[in-house]
Amino acid sequence: MAKLKQQYFSNGFYGIGILNNTTGLNIGTLWRSAHILGASFIFTVDRKYKSQPTDVTSAWTKIPLYHYADIEELISNLPYSTKLVAVEMTETATMLDHFSHPERAAYLLGNEQIGLPESVVKRCHDVIQLPGHYSLNVAVAGSIVAYDRISKLAHSLPTPP
Template sequence: MRGFFGVAVYHAKHEDNIGTLWRSAKTYDASLLATVGRRYEPQASDTCKAPLSVPLYHYPDLDDLIEHLPQGCPLVGVELDARAVPLPQFRHPLRALYLLGAEDHGLPPAVLERCHHVVQVPTPQAWSLNVAVAGSLVMADRYAKTGRAA
């Protein structure tokens, strides 16, 4: 599997989470990082200089993000939701944009309705993961399932 993927955060609350996701995006060879509804300021924690390798796009709203999805690139919501496929059973599309929700509100139902797939990171506890952690785990899972992680 080659393809490409990107990661986007819907209405991110904390800029440091975007910085952590950006570093993970570089580590796992993401093609892009995006924010929807909020801009990002560069973080001092970005020690690997991710902006030199992974572009950051900003979309003012979900409609704009969807309008700019590359051809044949499904939107994959990452959320605790009844219709979500557990990450270990999820088959990653060849091309994908993974959409994560805000730290305090997640992805609203209207946003989930617009996603082609919904996946969740299983945990032994009922509460959700930090957005940067969840996004990093999704990228790590995609990488592991390519067979390149052996």
């Protein structure tokens, strides 16, 4: 039998999404960053996304945008062997600079008003936190996580044309 010689660009993938998003502007910015920074999919939980001008790349036309009714539906539809990673300021969180990203991950952010409820954080495999005493804008937080991931897993860095 012939040996498999095909080389893959990277091992693993990631998706990023938000729970109960309230403002479309933030999510448009998040989708734009996610697509540019190599996300394989984007998602919403609790609330559907309406097209936003801040997503100038129309990321949802390039990578799948999934809608889940609630956290249970998200968990039961995670890709095989994929970790759900909460991005939230909590006492149990691992600081981002100390975090080793799983090869296959879905990062879940909270909305601007209430963030991720503790009951949701508890359903996630890991929770990570960014530096600072005040919370960042959700799209900024998600973009930093995406950049941290691709910098640490250097083989998955998208290259300029």
